[in-house]
Amino acid sequence: MIKGIRKVIWAEGMFLGQQHFQAWDRYYETYQNLQARSISPLSWGLLDFQIDREALGNAQFRVVKCQAMFPDGRLISYDASDDAPLVMNLEGGYAEKLEIYLCLPSNRSASGINGYRNNGQLCAWEADYRRVTDENDPAREREVMLARPNLLLLDGSESRESFTSIRIAEIVAEGDGTYTLVEDYIPPLVRIGASEYLQALVLRMVELFSAKVRVLNERRKQVSAAAADFGHSDVSDFLVLQALSGAIPLLQHIRSNPELHPERLYELLARIIGSLCPFSFEIDVHSVERYRHNELTRVFSGLEKQLRALIDTAMPTRLKALTLNREADSLYSIDNIDSAMLADHTFFLSVYSEMDDPMWVAHFERKVKAGARADIEMIVASALPGARLTHTPRPPSKLPIKSGYEYFRIEPRGDFWERIVSERTLGIFLPHEFMRVKMEIVTLQE
Template identity: 30%
Template sequence: MTMESRPLTRVVWEEGMHLAQHHFQAQGRFFEHATSFALSSLYFAGYGFSGLELDGESLLNGTVSLRQARGILPDGLVFHFPHDPPPAPLQIRDRFSPTRPSHVVHLAIPEYRAGAANTAKVDDPDVELRRFVAESREQTDEISGEETRPITFGRKNFRLILDEELDDGGPLVTLPMARIIRDGRGNFVFDPEFIPPVLRIGAVPALGELLARVLEMVDARARSLRPSGAPPEVAQMWLAHALHQSLPALRHLRETRGAHPEALYQELARLAGALCTFALEARADELPLYRHDDLGRCFGELERHLRSNLDVVLPTGSYRLELDGTGHPFYEARLTDHEVFHSGRFFLGIRGDLSVGELAGRIQRVVKVCSAEHIQRLVREAFPGLDLSHVPAPPSTLRPSTGTQYFELRKEGPCWTLMEKSGSFGIYLPDSIPNAQMELVVLP
């Protein structure tokens, strides 16, 4: 039954009427239809998961199992597992087609059929075709807290099915939940790039992680455009304007995690459209449209567009990572973009009240670099840190500061392995370098 065909007519109650179960059923349907109608009228794409957690360990054994899930189906039916009885785990080892690279698992339930039976008993032969299954539970009197009586409830008849089974077993209302692929060893795993329809950004980790990557990328580019003495060019000013205009809204979405994904799409699409002004080959009319049922592709294309066009604008630009010096003389910085960690170059710049030769020599003797989690232990136990290679003539794209000595971080050894794994930089800068100022520069 579509939203447009649902009756929104209430039951008329009057004195002396003969009550039957039909009255209460009709009244219950009226409340459900009215609530669904209101939600669909107020919110765009008001269906999807508001929370979802799957069992990755069970999947290794060929079983799809829900740990918890809550949300709204496209026809307005709400669910909350495990408060509602969850659907039975789905065995996929024998169902997974050897000729297909992936399968999508759906949460499914028979659709409501007007003028027909929608509730079955457990032992009915056609129980799989019914939307609800009658189950008796003991209910305690909420006034006295003592007397209990059996009450029959309608358990929602959910089940998990694969995409190739959508046309089996009668009309169904479904919600895509996860895509299953095989890893390099042939094990079943959930596709990390798949994003199901969701009602809030924080419903699944994939969308929040994408937002964090984009925010870090945009923030880093915005920092690289900060004035460094010379007046900025007009193009740089407009680019900085576009980036800074987006940052507060993106930070808000990341912190609250409760907004509808369409709100995130609007912010990212607005920024992507603005960047088309600076990238000659990019066109705003080629940006992906919002697809609530295909969020992974929609947001994946937006992220790739943002990354490529920021690189086009600043193909050889550098940017500085923010250093946290609250633990002086230990400093730390974070970088979650693993692609930059793998392909970029990193330079440590230090200036102080010493001659050029003395400053460079002292830096190599006393300054140590490792991961933020291990730098204090490394200094305490006098272990060697990451190798620092002095760069007397740093590249111009680094935008070097006058009087600063630059050292390139050698991407090798145990410290680099720890840094790459944790996405962190830990730096020990002792007071033996007077009035020291430090910067950590990334050259993508």
């Protein structure tokens, strides 16, 4: 066997033998493989893959269709409608969980060649004699010997020392003689479209990012009538919006082009994680999942977990849609407040007034009454203080601040607050001088 890369030299008068064409074939296979690997080092794995899921119920793993590039650069194409069955029988003796490998013998030999004796080894190729017509004259036909890949399916416990292989699936025994596919297993891929799970992950990310962008845009509209404006307290929302909005068109591109390599998806998701890492003390840029072509399940499940955690950190569930019901010019109320919200949210009154006298803020803090809805008339009639209101000149940065509004925190302590919690209602009484103010209620999760 010739070692290294040696190009065949053609010259006049040479006596042609099959060795010339074998060496020529070997040189160009090696040349093309090295050229492809220099451009895309991870260009091995599945291009197309389909199994018979019903066969798993009969304790068989049956491949229907497969195109794959093996780690050694050899390309195979299998179709059950034209090729011999590619099946692994799963009856008896197998572990609860099986790793299944698609294997091709590492040698370059072919078996079944007329006039050649079989040396007894398992060959990579089998001779397949076909009648082939001339492309320019269909009437001219000749028998051509083609190479059919001698593919095998082995489980993870069997030796693959003499094979080049790809782990194509994982299955789990159900205990009744049947098996099911591990749906979230992602084999090494050349194309994203070869994995249904990875395509579903892309769709999940599109839906997640789109939903979060809608929430952020809605917050932005609530904060300011000018939809494109951001206040100083909204910078974090803007950064999240910028990261997710920029990713959606690229995710849509990947979804529309399933022939793209999974590394393209990794690069995009890793970049988004990197842009969101400043929001978290637990996940930093050095803890982002590294790309490992033969461990794509771990890579992409880790990325999805990190992305969801970072988005939850950057966008905590802090705003609840509570609406003040105006019962009269001086009386507002809310019924059926969620107990969980009362337990871990701070309540703020957001108030806008056109009064020129800045002292209105102090008067509002002192004169406006808050309490459980059933108690509010008694609080007013008895001149009781009710739940305490505290003006907050510098509201928390995570609170959506509206220009011109003042914020008053309803202090979560005291008997009147306890009544609000037990009744799950809130009543607000406004003296006559404040009947023209605009008032909303917002909450912030602690």
